[in-house]
Each structure stands twice: as C-alpha cells, then as structure tokens.
Amino acid sequence: MRNVTKRFPGVVANDSVDLTIESGEILGLLGENGAGKTTLMNILYGLYSADEGEILVDGAVTKFDDPGDAIAAGIGMVHQHFMLVPVFDVTENVVLGVEPTVGPVGTIDMTEARREVQEISTQYRLEIDPSATVEDLPVGIQQRIEIIKVLFRDAEIIVFDEPTAVLTPQEVEDFFGIINGLKESGKGIIFITHKLGEILEIADRIAVLRRGKVVGEVVPAEATEEQLAEMMVGRPVDLVVEKEDADPGEVVLSVTDLLVRDDRQHTAVDRVSFEVRSGEIVGVAGVQGNGQTELVEALTGLTVPLSGMIHLGGENVTLVSPRFMHRNSVAHVPEDRQRSGLILDFDVAENLVLNSYYDEPYSHGIRMDWDYAHQHADQLIDQYDIRTPSSTVKVSSLSGGNQQKLIVAREFSRDTKLIIASQPTRGIDVGSIEYVHARIVAERDAGAAVLIVSSELDEILALSDRILVMYRGRIVAEVTGGEATATELGLYMAGLST
Amino acid sequence: MTAVAGTADFVRAPAEIRRARILGIVYLLLATVVFLFFAVGTEGDVTFRLGDQPGDLDFTVSAQVLATFTAVVFAFLGGIQLTKGFGAKTNVVLAIAIGLFAFSFLGWAAAGKSLSLIGMLGTTVALAAPIAFGALSGVMCERVGVINIGIEGMLLTGAFTGAVVGTVMSPLFGILGAAIAGGLMALALAVLAIKYRVDQIIAGVVINIFALGLTSFLSSQFLVENASGLNNPGVLGPIRIPLLAEIPVLGRILFDQNIFIYVMYLLVAGMTYGLFKTRWGLQSRAVGEHPKAADTLGINVFRRRYINVFLGGLIAGFGGAYFTLGSVGAFNENMTAGRGFIGLAAMIFGRWHPVGALGAALVFGFADSLQVKLGILDTGIPSEFLLSAPYLVTIIVVAGVVGKARPPAADGQPYIKE
Ligand SMILES: Nc1ncnc2c1ncn2[C@@H]1O[C@H](COP(=O)(O)OP(=O)(O)OP(=O)(O)O)[C@@H](O)[C@H]1O
Numbered sequence: 030m031r032n033v034t035k036r037f038p039g040v041v042a043n044d045s046v047d048l049t050i051e052s053g054e055i056l057g058l059l060g061e062n063g064a065g066k067t068t069l070m071n072i073l074y075g076l077y078s079a080d081e082g083e084i085l086v087d088g089a090v091t092k093f094d095d096p097g098d099a100i101a102a103g104i105g106m107v108h109q110h111f112m113l114v115p116v117f118d119v120t121e122n123v124v125l126g127v128e129p130t131v132g133p134v135g136t137i138d139m140t141e142a143r144r145e146v147q148e149i150s151t152q153y154r155l156e157i158d159p160s161a162t163v164e165d166l167p168v169g170i171q172q173r174i175e176i177i178k179v180l181f182r183d184a185e186i187i188v189f190d191e192p193t194a195v196l197t198p199q200e201v202e203d204f205f206g207i208i209n210g211l212k213e214s215g216k217g218i219i220f221i222t223h224k225l226g227e228i229l230e231i232a233d234r235i236a237v238l239r240r241g242k243v244v245g246e247v248v249p250a251e252a253t254e255e256q257l258a259e260m261m262v263g264r265p266v267d268l269v270v271e272k273e274d275a276d277p278g279e280v281v282l283s284v285t286d287l288l289v290r291d292d293r294q295h296t297a298v299d300r301v302s303f304e305v306r307s308g309e310i311v312g313v314a315g316v317q318g319n320g321q322t323e324l325v326e327a328l329t330g331l332t333v334p335l336s337g338m339i340h341l342g343g344e345n346v347t348l349v350s351p352r353f354m355h356r357n358s359v360a361h362v363p364e365d366r367q368r369s370g371l372i373l374d375f376d377v378a379e380n381l382v383l384n385s386y387y388d389e390p391y392s393h394g395i396r397m398d399w400d401y402a403h404q405h406a407d408q409l410i411d412q413y414d415i416r417t418p419s420s421t422v423k424v425s426s427l428s429g430g431n432q433q434k435l436i437v438a439r440e441f442s443r444d445t446k447l448i449i450a451s452q453p454t455r456g457i458d459v460g461s462i463e464y465v466h467a468r469i470v471a472e473r474d475a476g477a478a479v480l481i482v483s484s485e486l487d488e489i490l491a492l493s494d495r496i497l498v499m500y501r502g503r504i505v506a507e508v509t510g511g512e513a514t515a516t517e518l519g520l521y522m523a524g525l526s527t
Numbered sequence: 528m529t530a531v532a533g534t535a536d537f538v539r540a541p542a543e544i545r546r547a548r549i550l551g552i553v554y555l556l557l558a559t560v561v562f563l564f565f566a567v568g569t570e571g572d573v574t575f576r577l578g579d580q581p582g583d584l585d586f587t588v589s590a591q592v593l594a595t596f597t598a599v600v601f602a603f604l605g606g607i608q609l610t611k612g613f614g615a616k617t618n619v620v621l622a623i624a625i626g627l628f629a630f631s632f633l634g635w636a637a638a639g640k641s642l643s644l645i646g647m648l649g650t651t652v653a654l655a656a657p658i659a660f661g662a663l664s665g666v667m668c669e670r671v672g673v674i675n676i677g678i679e680g681m682l683l684t685g686a687f688t689g690a691v692v693g694t695v696m697s698p699l700f701g702i703l704g705a706a707i708a709g710g711l712m713a714l715a716l717a718v719l720a721i722k723y724r725v726d727q728i729i730a731g732v733v734i735n736i737f738a739l740g741l742t743s744f745l746s747s748q749f750l751v752e753n754a755s756g757l758n759n760p761g762v763l764g765p766i767r768i769p770l771l772a773e774i775p776v777l778g779r780i781l782f783d784q785n786i787f788i789y790v791m792y793l794l795v796a797g798m799t800y801g802l803f804k805t806r807w808g809l810q811s812r813a814v815g816e817h818p819k820a821a822d823t824l825g826i827n828v829f830r831r832r833y834i835n836v837f838l839g840g841l842i843a844g845f846g847g848a849y850f851t852l853g854s855v856g857a858f859n860e861n862m863t864a865g866r867g868f869i870g871l872a873a874m875i876f877g878r879w880h881p882v883g884a885l886g887a888a889l890v891f892g893f894a895d896s897l898q899v900k901l902g903i904l905d906t907g908i909p910s911e912f913l914l915s916a917p918y919l920v921t922i923i924v925v926a927g928v929v930g931k932a933r934p935p936a937a938d939g940q941p942y943i944k945e
C-alpha cells in the first residue's frame with residue numbers, strides 16, 4: 030500500500046500510509062483505538078475506497094472496487110466486528126459465497142459443506158458444531174467461525190483484525206500455531222491486536238499507527254511492551270494494575286442453585302451458587318461457551334432461569350426485567366457490544382443515556398433534556414478518552430475500541446452497587462485499559478460489588494480478589510486472587526483438574 | 528437501596544410459555560363458543576357433498592352432534608395445551624383445529640340443508656391464487672431486504688396488460704406481457720429503493736397510485752369504447768391433469784384448474800427449493816439478513832437485490848393476469864380490490880416462506896369463499912358479522928398464536944457502502 034489517505038467527516042482516518050507485506054511474513058499492526066487500523070484494512074479489502082494512494086499486489090497497481098475484487102486477488106480478512114448472518118448456521122456462514130454445489134441449479138451440497146467445515150475444525154483444533162445457529166453462540170465461538178471462514182477460502186494475504194480479543198490463552202496458543210503454519214506455507218499475514226505480549230511473540234515486524242499515520246516500524250527482538258505502549262499512545266503507560274487488598278462488606282449478589290438453559294434447551298448453567306460482596310471483585314474465568322454468557326444473561330434479567338434464585342441486596346430478583354436491574358444500580362457491560370450494548374444508528378449522546386434517559390436529570394416527565402444529555406456526553410467523552418468528532422455522530426462510525434469505551438463510560442458513570450462486566454476491555458487499547466481497570470478498582474473501593482467475566486486470564490488475574498472457574502456450566506473451582514497462577518486456572522478451565 | 532420492586536416492573540415469563548398459555552385459553556374459549564352457539568338448540572342434519580353430483584359422495588351428520596364433538600375436542604386440546612403442550616406439533620394441531628372449527632361452523636350455518644364442500648374448496652383454491660401470487664412476490668423481494676408495497680399496483684398492471692395483449696395477440700402472449708409489465712414496475716421500484724434509497728414504503732405507494740391511475744385512465748379512454756377489440760381475451764379453461772385428477776375429492780379440488788394454479792404450485796415448490804437449497808437462495812437470504820456480511824464475502828448486494836425484485840415483479844404481473852385471463856375474462860377498473868395487500872398479509876402470516884405464504888393465502892381464500900356461501904345460506908346472524916368472523920380468527924391466530932414471525936433483519940433498509 031502506497032501513500033494511502035482516507036478521510037471521514039471530521040477525521041483523517043489514514044494519512045499517507047505506506048505499508049508492505051511480504052509472503053511468508055507476519056506483520057503486526059498496533060495502534061490506539063481510532064488510530065485507523067481497521068479503516069486501512071478495509072481499504073485493502075475493497076470495502077472502502079481510498080481518497081488518495083494506491084494498492085500494489087506483486088508490484089502491479091491494483092484497484093479494488095468491492096471485496097469481490099480483493100478476494101479474487103487472494104486477500105482474506107477476519108473482521109473486527111463479525112460478519113456473520115445470525116440466523117444461518119455455522120456451515121452456511123462459512124461457505125457463503127463459495128458454496129460447494131451439485132446439479133444444474135446450484136443446489137448446495139450441505140453434507141459435503143458440513144464435512145469440510147468439520148475437517149477444518151478438527152485439523153486446526155477450532156472446536157465447533159457445524160450445524161449450530163450462529164445467534165445462539167457466544168462471541169468466542171463466533172470468533173472461531175470467522176477464523177474458519179478465512180481458512181476455508183484459502184487466501185494468499187490474510188488480515189486478522191483483533192482475532193484474539195475474546196480468545197482464552199490456550200486458544201490464542203492454538204491460533205498462533207495456525208498462523209505460523211500459514212506463514213510457513215508462504216502466506217502473508219497482517220495481525221492486529223491490543224495485546225502487546227502477543228505481538229512480540231508472533232510478529233516478524235511491527236508497524237505502529239497513531240492518529241492515522243505510521244509512526245514507526247520495529248522488529249520484536251528490539252522492542253519491549255513498555256516501548257510499544259509508549260509508541261502507540263505517546264506517553265508512558267502503566268501496565269500493571271495498582272490495587273489494595275479487598276475489604277469485602279455485606280453480600281450484594283447471591284446466586285443459589287441457578288439452572289439456565291440455552292436457546293437450544295441444553296443446560297448451560299448447571300446449579301451454580303456463589304456470592305459477591307460489596308468491595309470485592311470476583312472474576313469468572315472459563316473458555317467461552319461454558320455457560321458464562323447464559324449466567325450473565327440470567328443475572329441481568331435478559332433470560333429467565335429454569336430454577337434457582339438470584340438475590341440482590343437481600344431482595345429476590347430472579348424474574349425481574351433488565352430495566353429493574355438498571356434502576357437498582359446494577360451496571361452491565363455485555364459481551365457483544367454491537368449486538369446488545371449499543372444502538373448503532375443512534376448517536377453517541379443517545380447511546381450514552383440508554384440506561385438512564387427515563388429518569389431525572391435526563392428527562393423531565395415526558396420531555397427529554399437533550400442539552401443536558403449532550404453536556405453529559407461531552408464530559409464522558411473527555412473523561413474516558415472516546416475518540417469521536419463529536420457527540421452527534423452515529424456510534425456505527427466509531428472505531429471498535431471506542432464503541433467499547435462508550436459502553437464502559439455509560440455503565441460506570443452512574444451510582445453502581447453491582448457491576449456485571451463481560452469482556453469489559455474487549456478491543457480497548459493499553460492506554461485506555463489502564464484507565465478502565467483503575468475505574469473498576471475505584472468502584473470496588475467505593476463499595477461496589479464487581480463480577481467480571483473474561484476469557485482473558487491476565488485481566489482476571491490482575492483484577493480479581495476471588496476467582497471462580499466455570500467449566501461445562503458448573504463452577505469447578507474457587508481460588509483467591511493473589512494466589513492463583515495462569516497455569517493452575519488453565520487446568521481448571523480445561524476440565525483437567527477439579 | 529431504593530425499593531421499587533413491583534412498581535413499574537413486571538415479572539416476565541418466556542414468550543413461548545405465554546404463547547402456549549394463550550393458545551390453551553383460546554382453545555377453551557372456542558370450545559365454549561362452539562358449544563353454546565353451534566350446539567345448543569341447533570336442529571337438523573347437515574349434508575356435506577364431496578362428490579361431483581348430489582348423492583355421489585355424501586356425508587350426513589347431525590349439526591348438533593358435530594358441534595358437540597368439536598367442543599369436546601377443543602376442550603381436550605385446551606387441556607393438553609395448558610398442561611403438557613404439543614411441542615413442535617403445536618402449529619399442526621392448530622391447523623387441524625381451525626379446520627374442525629370451520630366445519631362445525633358450516634354445519635351449524637347449513638343445518639337442515641346440504642352443502643357442496645367440494646365446490647367451496649375448489650373456489651377456495653381459485654380465490655387464493657391471486658393472493659398467493661402477491662405473497663410469493665413479496666417473499667421474493669423481502670428475502671433480499673426490499674419491502675414491496677407496490678404488489679397491488681403490479682397485480683393491477685398485470686391484469687390490464689394481460690387483457691389487452693391477450694385480446695390483441697393471444698392469451699399466452701397476454702400472460703407473457705403481464706409478467707413483463709409487472710417486472711418493469713418492479714424495476715422502477717428497485718431503482719428508487721436501491722439506487723436512490725427512497726423510502727421503500729413511499730416508493731411502493733407511489734407505484735400503486737401510478738398503476739391505479741394509469742390503468743383506470745387507459746381503461747376508460749380506450750377499453751370501454753372498444754371492448755371487443757381490446758378487452759375480450761376470453762378465459763383460459765381448466766386443464767385436467769390425467770391421473771392426478773382422478774384422486775377422490777382432492778383431485779377435483781387441486782388438479783382440475785387452469786394453468787395459473789399449476790404455475791402457482793410450481794412456483795411454491797421452486798421457490799422453496801431455490802431459497803433454501805441452492806446457492807442463489809443462501810446468498811439472497813444473506814443479503815436480506817446482513818447485507819454487509821454478504822458484501823464482505825464478495826456477494827454483490829445491489830445486483831442480487833435488483834434481480835430478485837425484478838423476479839418478484841414478474842410473479843406479481845403474472846398473478847395479475849389471473850384476474851383477466853384466468854377468472855373474469857375482461858379488465859375492470861381497480862379489479863384487484865386490495866388482493867395485493869392481502870397477499871402481503873399472507874406473506875407475513877406465512878413467515879416469509881413460500882409454503883407458509885400459500886397456506887395463508889388458502890386461509891384467506893377460504894374466508895372469501897365462505898363469504899360467498901354465507902350469502903346464499905340464510906343464517907339469521909347479521910351477515911356483516913359473519914363476514915368478519917374469519918378475519919377475526921386470523922387476527923387472533925397471527926397475534927397470539929403463530930408466535931413471533933421475524934422478518935429478514937435488513938428488510939426495508941437500503942444498503943450503503945462505507
Ligand atoms: N464509516 C465511518 N464513518 C465515519 N468515520 C469513521 C468510519 N469508520 C471509521 N471512522 C473513523 O475513523 C477513525 C479510525 O477508525 P478505525 O476503525 O480504523 O480505528 P482502529 O484503529 O481500528 O481502532 P480500534 O482499535 O478501536 O478498532 C476513527 O476516528 C473513526 O471514528
């Protein structure tokens with residue numbers, strides 16, 4: 030890519046970017062939220078057209094009018110926000126556009142398709158049920174589908190836009206195995222992540238973007254996490270969370286014998302009991318798909334459990350609505366920001382009051398006070414460093430990490446008694462993670478009970494005072510925060526130790 | 528904490544449980560209604576004729592016995608529904624129950640007389656056809672995410688073109704012309720909706736107004752004066768399908784019809800197969816559910832939408848020709864009388880599925896033929912009420928029982944790149 034520039038109203042997303050990728054190489058692409066990584070990749074993939082600059086494949090200037098052209102030129106991409114059709118099953122999503130067919134009218138050979146998907150799934154250890162409906166699956170599994178999709182298509186240059194944001198350490202290891210294999214077979218890989226350790230481990234070369242410009246290229250051997258972080262955000266970043274020991278108070282959330290079925294009537298949460306006290310952070314670790322999603326949905330009123338009880342501050346809240354939970358100072362950061370955290374067609378200010386617009390001071394009787402809402406938005410944008418041209422742009426135009434920051438800002442900006450956060454820092458850059466983690470600890474110290482569900486062990490280990498491990502719908506272990514190690518948790522998570 | 532429990536908030540039960548309960552209660556209510564109105568005090572036998580000639584294949588019961596039997600069955604179904612439920616068979620049971628209800632209703636209305644059931648069912652299929660074509664056209668368009676409110680106008684244009692071309696050239700060319708006319712209107716809709724991103728509802732309404740105005744104007748200017756030269760295509764007669772028409776009862780109803788009805792069967796089968804078994808169908812549905820995802824996989828969203836909307840127009844135009852070439856034999860102003868809109872309702876009722884759409888169209892067709900029958904039978908109940916009863920049942924069924932019918936996720940949304 031030579032001299033690529035892309036402007037959106039109010040922002041220059043890419044500013045004369047030069048980037049090369051060789052075959053048999055893994056290029057790491059770093060940059061803070063909103064730096065322009067996704068935009069640059071979308072240009073390469075033919076989804077956006079550049080305002081200036083050109084793309085050269087094997088030395089020849091090429092023009093991609095739409096992704097079809099890019100695919101034909103051998104480019105594949107795993108998108109940051111999944112491009113999956115929710116009502117289709119896994120196989121249909123994987124083969125869409127390149128379906129194996131038989132007969133004169135293009136009948137899809139579903140048996141063959143399922144077999145091929147199963148084969149890739151086994152070969153690369155991306156465990157999946159080829160006939161599950163996508164909308165029923167947790168984000169970690171959806172991530173696997175996206176990876177399978179690009180493997181199925183057999184491209185020469187493959188872009189992975191934050192594929193590891195929701196994977197567990199073990200899955201990340203497997204994934205690295207996959208991309209190393211692809212690299213050896215001569216493919217060019219572009220890998221985007223906010224996890225600096227990962228990029229140092231896997232990349233051959235690292236390019237850093239800041240505010241649309243390439244600010245540097247380094248080789249991993251000559252870089253440290255601290256240096257990279259500083260290159261990205263332009264200031265030193267504190268990578269460890271500072272926190273005092275917890276001082277747990279009374280029980281805020283108490284869960285007894287909770288049994289939840291998923292949409293396919295399988296038992297997802299299997300008679301789980303635990304408590305969260307005020308002033309402590311409880312982390313729930315586990316490989317995606319072991320019931321965490323359903324647990325959180327039941328706790329926040331989004332699903333009705335089959336049996337069991339949920340108490341909030343002594344009151345039975347097993348069957349209340351999500352609105353009731355919000356009104357009772359429960360904050361919820363959902364695992365899938367675009368599906369259940371945001372209304373993409375609403376603007377930033379509107380999204381920032383989704384959980385409180387119906388109360389003072391945002392509305393008086395039936396009238397909304399938009400002036401106040403915008404003032405409130407501007408303040409949060411500033412406080413949480415949400416990169417947006419203004420509070421009146423649609424959230425769909427924000428970068429992924431900034432969408433996430435918006436949700437965190439909305440949920441943490443009210444009085445909270447209980448915080449339930451799934452993958453709270455998914456896709457957020459190191460600088461902002463520092464801030465979000467500090468906020469979580471501050472909320473705890475102010476007396477909130479915090480429940481964090483994350484597939485990222487580092488986050489669980491860094492924040493939790495107590496850690497619960499979920500495996501096949503059950504809590505198989507409880508460990509004290511300071512004493513746990515990643516290896517120990519990993520064994521529990523894999524069901525290898527009880 | 529502030530205790531606001533039980534104020535503005537409510538306990539939610541899962542939607543399915545609620546629906547199962549509503550359905551159970553509806554069964555019990557219907558049992559009561561059937562018993563009180565159709566059984567108590569009803570006298571005389573009713574004869575349902577299933578053969579061609581009176582006495583051929585008659586089936587006589589006491590109307591009271593029939594109604595009592597129905598009431599008992601409904602009470603039984605209600606009981607099961609409220610306790611165990613029917614699980615996956617709920618809708619099948621429901622369909623059979625509705626049929627039984629209609630039966631006992633007819634028994635009561637025709638007590639002491641005889642009734643040609645076979646004639647009624649044949650009429651049902653015929654009256655359902657235009658509704659079904661409208662619904663199939665809707666399925667075609669909405670599956671790729673384009674709402675087509677203009678189906679009514681496309682039917683009307685098809686009817687007009689079919690009459691004129693059918694008279695001037697031949698009925699077969701009439702059919703062809705009608706389909707093309709519908710297709711052209713659909714292309715206009717497609718350009719407005721896809722290229723210019725005009726609100727699709729408004730674009731559809733414009734098409735309807737345009738079609739009504741144009742056909743009415745041309746009809747009053749030219750057809751009225753020269754009816755024999757321009758508006759006298761003749762009706763395409765029924766074609767007996769050899770073996771199939773010999774099947775007792777069903778053969779007469781289904782396989783002794785004109786070409787339009789056979790095309791309808793083929794369309795339903797073809798579209799079902801196409802949409803759910805072929806790559807065309809998978810890609811089309813992807814475009815209607817998540818156009819961006821389809822785009823990232825190299826599927827041309829715009830082209831797919833243009834093609835399918837055009838195909839939908841062909842279907843509606845073809846269905847329009849049924850009015851002039853398949854049933855009436857001449858064009859009259861606004862002769863479609865809202866069938867296109869009922870077709871849209873059938874599409875929703877049928878959950879955007881070709882088979883469901885046909886089934887729903889048959890329900891509406893049955894309601895239509897019931898109206899015709901009730902006009903002949905003297906029931907003593909205000910006819911206005913009787914006429915609305917089938918629709919009332921439909922509304923209850925759609926609203927409370929069929930469950931959430933989910934349109935394609937991107938239905939009605941223009942696709943914008945970037
Ligand atoms: N479709 C769009 N319309 C308007 N502005 C956009 C659009 N897409 C991206 N932007 C803007 O372009 C800038 C770069 O966004 P981009 O998504 O490329 O960031 P990113 O580096 O991928 O960030 P993240 O790490 O958060 O995913 C942001 O300021 C964003 O608001």
Ligand SMILES: [Mg+2]
Pocket residue numbers: 066067068109190428429430
């Ligand atoms: Mg991004």
